[in-house]
Amino acid sequence: MCGIVGITSKNEKIVPGLIAGLKALEYRGYDSAGIAYLKNHAIKIIKSKGRVNDLQKIVNMEEETTTGIAHTRWATHGKATSKNAHPHSFGSIAIVHNGIIENYAEIREELEKDGYHFKTETDTEVACALLSFYYDKWKNIENAIQSFSKKARGSYAIGLLCKDIPNTIFAIKKESPLIIGVGDNENLIASDVRAVLKYTSNYYILSDNEYAIITPSEVKIYNQQGKMVSKEIKKYSGNKNNETKNKYEHYMLKEIMEQPSIIDTTIHEYFEDGISSLLAKMPDLTKYKKIDIVACGTAYHAGLVAKYLFEEKLNLETNVDIASEYRYKRLFLDKNSLVIFISQSGETADTLAALKKVKNLKVDTLGIINVKESSIARLVDTVIYTEAGDEVAVASTKAYTSQVLLLSLLVFSEAIRQGKLESDEQEKIIADFKKIPKQLTKLLASNVYQQIAKTLYQQKDIFYLGRRLDYYLMLEGSLKLKEISYIHSECYAAGELKHGTISLIANNTPVVASFTNEELNEKTISNIEEVIARGAEVTVITNDLDYKGGNGIKNIIYIPKTSDFVIPFLVVVPLQMIAYEVAKLKKCDIDKPRNLAKSVTVE
Numbered sequence: 001m002c003g004i005v006g007i008t009s010k011n012e013k014i015v016p017g018l019i020a021g022l023k024a025l026e027y028r029g030y031d032s033a034g035i036a037y038l039k040n041h042a043i044k045i046i047k048s049k050g051r052v053n054d055l056q057k058i059v060n061m062e063e064e065t066t067t068g069i070a071h072t073r074w075a076t077h078g079k080a081t082s083k084n085a086h087p088h089s090f091g092s093i094a095i096v097h098n099g100i101i102e103n104y105a106e107i108r109e110e111l112e113k114d115g116y117h118f119k120t121e122t123d124t125e126v127a128c129a130l131l132s133f134y135y136d137k138w139k140n141i142e143n144a145i146q147s148f149s150k151k152a153r154g155s156y157a158i159g160l161l162c163k164d165i166p167n168t169i170f171a172i173k174k175e176s177p178l179i180i181g182v183g184d185n186e187n188l189i190a191s192d193v194r195a196v197l198k199y200t201s202n203y204y205i206l207s208d209n210e211y212a213i214i215t216p217s218e219v220k221i222y223n224q225q226g227k228m229v230s231k232e233i234k235k236y237s238g239n240k241n242n243e244t245k246n247k248y249e250h251y252m253l254k255e256i257m258e259q260p261s262i263i264d265t266t267i268h269e270y271f272e273d274g275i276s277s278l279l280a281k282m283p284d285l286t287k288y289k290k291i292d293i294v295a296c297g298t299a300y301h302a303g304l305v306a307k308y309l310f311e312e313k314l315n316l317e318t319n320v321d322i323a324s325e326y327r328y329k330r331l332f333l334d335k336n337s338l339v340i341f342i343s344q345s346g347e348t349a350d351t352l353a354a355l356k357k358v359k360n361l362k363v364d365t366l367g368i369i370n371v372k373e374s375s376i377a378r379l380v381d382t383v384i385y386t387e388a389g390d391e392v393a394v395a396s397t398k399a400y401t402s403q404v405l406l407l408s409l410l411v412f413s414e415a416i417r418q419g420k421l422e423s424d425e426q427e428k429i430i431a432d433f434k435k436i437p438k439q440l441t442k443l444l445a446s447n448v449y450q451q452i453a454k455t456l457y458q459q460k461d462i463f464y465l466g467r468r469l470d471y472y473l474m475l476e477g478s479l480k481l482k483e484i485s486y487i488h489s490e491c492y493a494a495g496e497l498k499h500g501t502i503s504l505i506a507n508n509t510p511v512v513a514s515f516t517n518e519e520l521n522e523k524t525i526s527n528i529e530e531v532i533a534r535g536a537e538v539t540v541i542t543n544d545l546d547y548k549g550g551n552g553i554k555n556i557i558y559i560p561k562t563s564d565f566v567i568p569f570l571v572v573v574p575l576q577m578i579a580y581e582v583a584k585l586k587k588c589d590i591d592k593p594r595n596l597a598k599s600v601t602v603e
């Protein structure tokens with residue numbers, strides 16, 4: 001989603017720094033880019049559709065300027081054109097913006113009555129015009145920002161230049177993320193700290209309804225009423241070198257391959273001193289009678305796995321909701337409820353809004369989050385960090401397995417705490433957890449995924465089937481395929497297919513199915529036979545080593561028998577590999593699929 005970077009430096013020419021910052025934000029997903037800088041009391045703007053590399057070709061990297069803002073745009077209002085790209089300017093003001101101004105149509109109408117003419121369909125141009133309107137009215141930029149914040153509804157992180165105020169960037173923040181990098185010779189703004197690491201690891205996090213005035217030697221932060229606020233300076237503690245592909249062709253493949261070692265590290269950490277360290281590190285859930293889990297996309301699928309485990313292993317009622325629905329629905333929560341929020345980025349707008357709603361109800365919240373110090377991580381009562389490291393590919397892989405691992409460990413620890421597992425069962429499950437890295441390494445060494453991909457990549461529709469836990473896992477496999485290969489895919493609970501969707505199964509329709517639950521395997525095998533009878537060609541993932549397939553079964557991936565706590569990893573990693581190999585054969589932009597954003601910071 002939109003990325004913002006801005007630099008004001010004592011002496012450095014800042015265009016290369018802005019371009020480098022935009023490149024560091026590319027992972028967020030975007031469709032156009034632009035920069036604006038101050039020079040000789042004027043603002044120069046350059047924008048282009050497409051990639052940051054396209055923008056780089058048309059900017060002067062040697063330009064004599066020390067203050068500028070830049071942006072990668074993920075289109076919301078108005079198509080992905082260079083005209084709609086940011087920065088936008090009006091009068092003395094130029095801005096870059098991440099978020100949505102919800103009442104932009106109403107503001108636009110009012111400004112049009114005042115003689116303003118708009119060149120684009122964007123809400124950002126309207127925001128810029130409103131700031132310009134107030135600036136012209138008050139002849140004071142701070143008053144303009146305060147008036148803007150009172151009038152504009154919605155979410156916004158804004159970087160602003162005013163041609164009358166040299167060497168200064170203004171930042172305004174409500175709901176969308178924005179940090180201020182504090183360097184020795186320059187200060188910066190960015191949507192994500194990763195965009196400022198070339199200059200500094202020190203940063204402030206702007207809170208909602210704050211604005212800042214940033215010069216090369218000073219950062220001043222104010223609340224909406226114009227009162228100065230003091231803030232703790234943070235230090236980036238991540239791995240600055242995480243963002244190289246190493247020997248891999250794509251970040252996605254690198255991140256898939258990292259999974260065994262991430263799981264290994266996490267398991268060692270939680271079982272450092274056996275069960276006692278697991279119990280010490282995991283929160284006690286004994287008092288809760290009901291769990292809600294809220295997330296989006298892949299994180300939602302991780303939540304479904306947790307639901308299965310909470311219900312099966314703890315007999316604890318658990319509902320999983322998509323955050324964009326949960327934030328608007330009636331909630332049935334009380335002091336014995338816990339709401340778990342799962343998010344890789346910790347910035348997903350819908351998940352954050354749902355969290356704020358639950359916080360208002362004073363119900364306990366727990367976050368399973370990857371990005372440290374992210375908005376959701378800061379707001380939940382308790383946070384458990386997944387230790388996946390930076391995930392660059394838009395398609396989530398290692399973040400998903402890290403989320404599922406922590407949720408599995410959480411349920412396992414609670415089952416021990418509540419006396420639901422005999423000690424020999426506990427030992428068996430721990431042994432199963434410890435086997436995952438080796439089992440995954442073996443699965444990842446196979447070349448079966450390329451062979452399967454050859455049979456799938458020219459298809460138009462692919463169906464995924466499973467029951468119970470397998471269904472939840474296949475949902476993730478289906479999403480992975482859709483997002484990076486652009487092949488239409490649907491996932492169904494195997495028993496549901498005959499209630500309508502089976503009409504879509506015809507000769508050679510590809511189906512991917514998994515069955516890993518002894519009690520249900522026969523049922524799923526019958527459903528597989530039903531689709532084969534209608535011409536489907538089926539790829540199977542199973543831990544039933546006696547299953548030999550038959551007519552219509554094109555591929556079988558055997559996975560080891562193991563505990564329910566561990567099955568998800570062994571099923572989903574092969575599904576990630578199938579999606580990856582299919583997208584590779586289709587020559588798709590695997591790490592940055594069209595239309596998608598890594599961090600979805602608008603509703």
Ligand code: AGP
Pocket residue numbers: 296297298299300342343344345346347348351394395396397483597598599600
């Ligand atoms: C999955 O591959 C996607 N990147 C997407 O579904 C993602 O999981 C979703 O947008 C939620 O993001 P979050 O984990 O950062 O909240």
